[in-house]
Amino acid sequence: MRAPAPVPEASSSPPAPTRLACAHLPAFPLQVLLRRRPELRGAPVAVLRREGPQAEVLWASQAARRRGVARGMRCAAARGLVPELHAEPVPEDILDEAADELLRTLLRRSPRVEPCLDPRGAFWLDPTGLERLQGDLPTWAGGLRRDLEALGYAAGVAVGFTRFHTLALARHGSLTAPLVLASPAEEAARVGAVPLAALDLSPVLQDTLEKLGITTLGGFLALPAADVRTRLGSAAAALHARASGREHAPLRPTQPEDPPEVALEIDPPDDDRERLLFALKEPIACLLRQVCTGGDALVELRLTLELDHEDPVVTTVEPAAPLQAEPDDLLQLLDLLRLRLDGLTLAAPVQRAVLVGLGARARAEQLALLRGRGRDLAAAARALARVRAAFGEQAVTRATLRSAHLPEASFAWEPVSEVTCPIVHDLPANHHEALAAPPLCRRLLPRPVPLPRRDEADEHWLAASGLVRGAVVRMAGPYRISGGWWAREVERDYYFAETSHGDIAWLFYDRPRDRWYIHGILD
Numbered sequence: 163m164r165a166p167a168p169v170p171e172a173s174s175s176p177p178a179p180t181r182l183a184c185a186h187l188p189a190f191p192l193q194v195l196l197r198r199r200p201e202l203r204g205a206p207v208a209v210l211r212r213e214g215p216q217a218e219v220l221w222a223s224q225a226a227r228r229r230g231v232a233r234g235m236r237c238a239a240a241r242g243l244v245p246e247l248h249a250e251p252v253p254e255d256i257l258d259e260a261a262d263e264l265l266r267t268l269l270r271r272s273p274r275v276e277p278c279l280d281p282r283g284a285f286w287l288d289p290t291g292l293e294r295l296q297g298d299l300p301t302w303a304g305g306l307r308r309d310l311e312a313l314g315y316a317a318g319v320a321v322g323f324t325r326f327h328t329l330a331l332a333r334h335g336s337l338t339a340p341l342v343l344a345s346p347a348e349e350a351a352r353v354g355a356v357p358l359a360a361l362d363l364s365p366v367l368q369d370t371l372e373k374l375g376i377t378t379l380g381g382f383l384a385l386p387a388a389d390v391r392t393r394l395g396s397a398a399a400a401l402h403a404r405a406s407g408r409e410h411a412p413l414r415p416t417q418p419e420d421p422p423e424v425a426l427e428i429d430p431p432d433d434d435r436e437r438l439l440f441a442l443k444e445p446i447a448c449l450l451r452q453v454c455t456g457g458d459a460l461v462e463l464r465l466t467l468e469l470d471h472e473d474p475v476v477t478t479v480e481p482a483a484p485l486q487a488e489p490d491d492l493l494q495l496l497d498l499l500r501l502r503l504d505g506l507t508l509a510a511p512v513q514r515a516v517l518v519g520l521g522a523r524a525r526a527e528q529l530a531l532l533r534g535r536g537r538d539l540a541a542a543a544r545a546l547a548r549v550r551a552a553f554g555e556q557a558v559t560r561a562t563l564r565s566a567h568l569p570e571a572s573f574a575w576e577p578v579s580e581v582t583c584p585i586v587h588d589l590p591a592n593h594h595e596a597l598a599a600p601p602l603c604r605r606l607l608p609r610p611v612p613l614p615r616r617d618e619a620d621e622h623w624l625a626a627s628g629l630v631r632g633a634v635v636r637m638a639g640p641y642r643i644s645g646g647w648w649a650r651e652v653e654r655d656y657y658f659a660e661t662s663h664g665d666i667a668w669l670f671y672d673r674p675r676d677r678w679y680i681h682g683i684l685d
Contacts, residue, residue, distance in 0.1 A: 185318070195252050215237050219234065219240055284332070317332075318332040333356075353380070424445045433508045463520075464520065472509045479495070499551075569643075640655035668681050
């Protein structure tokens, strides 16, 4: 009988700790805005929570911070400090698009990536098992940072062992060199020195801790957990549990969802718009059904036309309202596509067409498109969508008021995304008198038109502009506007000039330039 094989002794060394990396993009909404508007780099810029002078400043660029703009400040107060401040909100869909692009980039470095929901712009990655493909951890982390830099983002990268610690070190670390920690002990030592100001705590909690003399994460972790909950509240207790490692959650990798796509080979290649539209009808119907599976609705159709030995042509169509897989919606989409195809210039016949449908969870009122009595808002929205399809997305706009000093800067044109009924206000008690003398409408010219030098003896000097008729019989004013010392000195004396033909012009005398301009007409 053979002796039993010896049982191998259990290894006395503990298993190697699991590695975890974190990439953090500071001021993510501000970086997204500057990436979309590179001409604003170096200028004072702020990201707002919403539009309006009372909107809260969420992020401010370094140039704006140097001049006193801070988070939590109102937009009007910030512009009082920095008159040329560029301030606007960054919509959630823009942030989602940027986060999705980042996720796809990071997946080239690791197959396991989890986006962090708070703060936005942070990602955890699993770097294990990639040494043979991408080198050791410092090389891998350096490549990760360079990938983000190539996209136009500044990011801190830390490779450690736990979620909270790697996030804290990435937020506080250098934006030029990644940090790779050799052991959990080194990670704990380094994270203890992270200042609380780098963690974006609530102002109330940070102020309370500063009064207690606690300014670093290590000082906060030294507090007994029971006392933290009792004296500082549940939010501080949850932060203490995450920072101390008592709450550990495994990495939850996320994979981006590719939108539905349908491709059509066109043989032989063709450039006739009607035949192309007929060939695309069934693929579009199929794509619409795929997008609407699960309750979504189509909000954008992307079309790529691959030409015969020429560069492809890419275009998009956005309907007035989310579309469902219904016959009427399909006809509406085909109509918009026909208008868009008629406006395209094809350098060669089309040999392949690729359709991509972008969907979104539509609200019930969007899908219902309830019609009001006397007005069909849905039909108006469809008509405007046809105009956009024929002439471009910026063809349909409306004026919105802005807080500005000069009349020509007091409004801006924004795209019209939906059609709404005007708001009717209650009439005043003397509305009969108001209707008897309706207010005049001031029609602004695109730019102030310079006038010839005024001759006091020539009553027809204003008629030389071609915008009004007759001699000037009465002038009301001046109404002075001054300012602009921060960019270009402005000192204007505005007048209303009435002519013998009944025309009323709105003009001003530019004092620094010693010249008259006509700015508008009253109808």
